[in-house]
Amino acid sequence: MQTQINSGTLYIVATPIGNLGDISQRALDILSQVDIIACEDTRHTQKLLTAYSIKNRTMSMHDHNERQRQEQIAELLQQGKSIALVSDAGTPLISDPGFHLVRHCRQLGLPVSPIPGACAAISALSVAGLPTDRFTFEGFLPSKSGARQTKLSELLDESRTMVFYDAPRRAIDTIEDIVKVLGGDRYVVIARELTKTFETVHSDSAINLLSWLQEDPNQLKGEMVLIISGALVKEHDISANVERSLKLLLKELPPKKACAITAEIFQVNKKDLYELSLTYKK
Numbered sequence: 001m002q003t004q005i006n007s008g009t010l011y012i013v014a015t016p017i018g019n020l021g022d023i024s025q026r027a028l029d030i031l032s033q034v035d036i037i038a039c040e041d042t043r044h045t046q047k048l049l050t051a052y053s054i055k056n057r058t059m060s061m062h063d064h065n066e067r068q069r070q071e072q073i074a075e076l077l078q079q080g081k082s083i084a085l086v087s088d089a090g091t092p093l094i095s096d097p098g099f100h101l102v103r104h105c106r107q108l109g110l111p112v113s114p115i116p117g118a119c120a121a122i123s124a125l126s127v128a129g130l131p132t133d134r135f136t137f138e139g140f141l142p143s144k145s146g147a148r149q150t151k152l153s154e155l156l157d158e159s160r161t162m163v164f165y166d167a168p169r170r171a172i173d174t175i176e177d178i179v180k181v182l183g184g185d186r187y188v189v190i191a192r193e194l195t196k197t198f199e200t201v202h203s204d205s206a207i208n209l210l211s212w213l214q215e216d217p218n219q220l221k222g223e224m225v226l227i228i229s230g231a232l233v234k235e236h237d238i239s240a241n242v243e244r245s246l247k248l249l250l251k252e253l254p255p256k257k258a259c260a261i262t263a264e265i266f267q268v269n270k271k272d273l274y275e276l277s278l279t280y281k282k
Contacts, residue, residue, distance in 0.1 A: 002029050003025075003026050003029035003030060003033075005029075005030060005034060005082050006082065006111065006113075007080040007082055008077050008079075008081070008110065009082050009083075009112070009113055010073070010083050010085060010101075010102070010105050010110060010111070010112045011034060011083070011084045011113050011114075011115050012085050012091075012098065012102065012112065012114045012115065013027050013030055013086050013117070014090060014092070014115060014116055014119065015027065015045075015048055015086050015087070015089060015090065015117065015118070016090075016117075016195065017090045017118045017119070017123065017194055017195055018193065018194060018195035018196035018199075018223075019196065020048060022117070022195060023048070023052075023118075024115070024117050026115055027115050028052055030084055031052075031054050031056065031086075032054045033082070034056060034082040035056075035076070035081040035083065036056070036058070036059055036076065036084075037049070037057070037058045037083070038059050038060075038061040038069070038083055038084065038085045038086070038101075039058050039059070039060060039061065040060075040061065040062050040086070040088045040096060040097055041060070041062065041088050042058045042060050045058060045086055045088070046058065061073070061085065061097060061101065062097050063097050066097050066098070066100050066101060069101065070100055070104040070105075071104075073101060073105075074108055074110060077105065077110045078108075078110070084115075085102075089118075089120070089223075090117075090120050091116070091119040094121065094137075095140060118195070120191075120223065120225050121137050121163045121165070121225060123191075123194050123225075124163065124189070124194060124201075124225035124227060125161070125227060127201050128161075128189040128191065128201070128227045130161045130187070130189065130229050131160075131161050131230070134159075134160045135160050135161040135162070135163055136158065136160045136162055136163070137163045138151075138155070138162055138163065138164050140164065140166065140167075141165075141166055141226075143167075143170065145173060148174065148177050152177060152178060153181055155182075156181065156231065157231050159232075160230045161228070161229060161230050162227065162229075162230065163225065163226075163227050164225070164226040164227070164228070165224070165225060165226070166224050166225075166226045167224070168192065168220045168221055168222055168223075168224045171190070171213055171220055171224060172213050172214060172220070174226065175188070175209055175210045175213060176210060178206045178228065179206045179207055179210060182206065182228065183206070184205060184206050185206070185207070186228060186229060187203065187206075188205070188206045188209050188226065188228050189226070189227040189228075190203070190209065190213075190224060190225075190226060190227075191224070191226075191227065192219060192221075192223065192224045192225075193223060196222070198218075198221075198222065200219065202219075238268060238273070238276060241266070242262060242266045242268055242273075245265065245266070246258060246259065246262045246273055246276065249261055249262060250277060250280065255274060255277045256274065259273040259274045259277055
C-alpha cells in the first residue's frame with residue numbers, strides 16, 4: 001500500500017549510505033509524491049532518483065545556503081506544498097545540513113515528519129562489538145592536529161562508547177593523535193565504506209590500528225566511521241578529598257558512622273564509601 005503524504009509537511013527522508021537497495025518503500029513513496037525534494041547536492045541525489053525512476057523537482061539546500069532557503073521552504077510549506085529533505089547519504093541533520101531549517105519550521109508550527117532509514121553512525125555501532133547501551137556521537141573530529149588533540153583530551157575520561165566521522169585521508173594522523181592522547185592500548189574500530197563493495201570493519205588497539213593503516217593505503221579511501229571504547233570506570237569513582245576525609249574519620253569512628261558522615265558532607269553514595277573502607281582494612 002502506497003504511503004499517502006500530507007500537504008504542508010516537511011519530510012526528513014533517510015537515504016542509503018551506499019547500497020541503493022537499503023532505501024525503504026516508504027521513503028520511495030514520499031520522494032515520488034512530494035512537490036519538491038531539497039537536496040544537499042542535487043547531482044548526487046539525482047543518481048538515486050534516476051535509479052528508481054523518480055522525476056520530481058529538486059532544489060539545492062546545503063551548508064552555504066540553508067539560512068536563505070529556510071524562508072523559501074517555509075513559505076512553500078505554508079502554501080500547502082509538501083517537501084522532502086535529503087542529504088547525500090544517510091539520515092539528514094546527522095552531521096549534515098538541515099538543523100536550521102527544521103528548527104525554523106517547528107518555530108512556525110509547521111509539521112515536520114521523519115522517514116527513518118540508514119545512518120552510518122548507527123550502522124557502524126551495530127557491528128563494532130563495543131557497548132551500545134550508552135554511547136556518544138561526536139560528529140567529525142577537527143581537521144587540525146592541535147584542535148583534534150584538544151578535543152580528544154576533553155574526552156579522556158568519557159566512559160561511554162564514542163562514535164566519530166572522519167575523512168580517511170587523515171585517518172593515520174587521527175589514530176596517531178589517539179595514541180598520544182588516549183593511549184596506544186585504547187580499543188578502536190574503523191568501519192569503512194559500509195554497505196559498499198569494499199566494506200571493511202577492523203578493530204584493534206590504537207597502536208596496532210596505526211600500523212595496519214600505514215601498511216595498507218587502500219584503507220585510506222572512501223567514507224569512514226571511527227568508534228573508540230570508553231575509558232574504564234574506576235571501581236570507586238571517589239575524589240581524593242573524599243577519601244582523605246573518610247580516612248581521617250575512620251581513625252576515630254566505626255566504619256558505618258564514618259561513611260555516613262562523609263556521605264552527608266560530600267553528597268556521595270554511602271554504600272560506595274563503605275565498600276571503599278573495606279579495602280583499607282585489606
